Amino acid sequence: MKTITTVKEMRALSDQLRKDKKIALVPTMGYLHEGHLALVRKARELADVTVVSIFVNPTQFGPKEDLAKYPRDFDRDAQLLEKENTDIIFYPDAKEMYPDRYSTYIEVRGLQDHLCGKTRVGHFTGVATVVAKLFNIVKPHFAVFGQKDYQQLKVIERMARDLNMDVEVVPYPTVREKDGLAMSSRNTYLSADEHRTSLLISASMAKAQELFKKGERHSPALRRTVEEVLRSRDGIDIEYVSICDSATLEEVREIKDNAVLAIACRVGKTRLIDNTIFTEA
Secondary structure, eight states: OEEEOOHHHHHHHHHHHTTTOOEEEEEEOSSOOHHHHHHHHHHHHHOSEEEEEEOOOGGGSOTTSSTTTSOOOHHHHHHHHHHTTOOEEEOOOHHHHSOTTOOOOOOOTTGGGSGGGGTSTTHHHHHHHHHHHHHHHHOOSEEEEETTSHHHHHHHHHHHHHTTOSOEEEEEOOOBOTTSOBOOGGGGGOOHHHHHHHHHHHHHHHHHHHHHHTTOOBHHHHHHHHHHHHTTSTTEEEEEEEEEETTTOOBOSBOSSOEEEEEEEEETTEEEEEEEEEOOO
């Protein structure tokens, strides 16, 4: 396994590899967990060479968010990736990715205005920008993203389509802990009691899916059920419960085709997101 820290070296190696090999990229911010490793395994299935980027991207954090305390442990991450037979870690620092006088950013209008975009202003501009840079640097044929960050996935898919990027964005189902909590690096912030409280998120989604399978298609009714479950225990502050179109992320009142139930809330000081897809299939 090779670790590369400069854009110049990564681009040169990618140019060489692309002559006769397929490259798959898994973009991460590090502090890896089983969810990330599942993406790495998928990448290995898709391509000859697997590249995992580790970069805590400052442009996607707001001024009051957790950039400074976001968990980091490169040595631990490298050991995990070595066990997964990862070929390359791309590990640049902020000055390498955003040199002096950096001034170019990408907006994916519409999609970034819903759900998390309403409160995390500028977040998806930072996400789209750094992923576009990673695509240009690593030059992957495939890029694997988890569906847990559903809005992020949709933003990246649209960006790649609209800008005619030569990469296939590959979604991967949400990976959960045994108790149902969606895996996230931020789960490490949770106390034992907060972890138990956070299980109401997956429980509320399961209840909504149960009602959907029984024929409920009225979004306000499903949303009320979710909110009732979330509020059944103290300690959860709901940011949003949204039932939206799976492609546009616009709110729907009646589910006529595929729709997404998306949830964001805080348990203690930790912000958690999750989602489930309602489908007629």
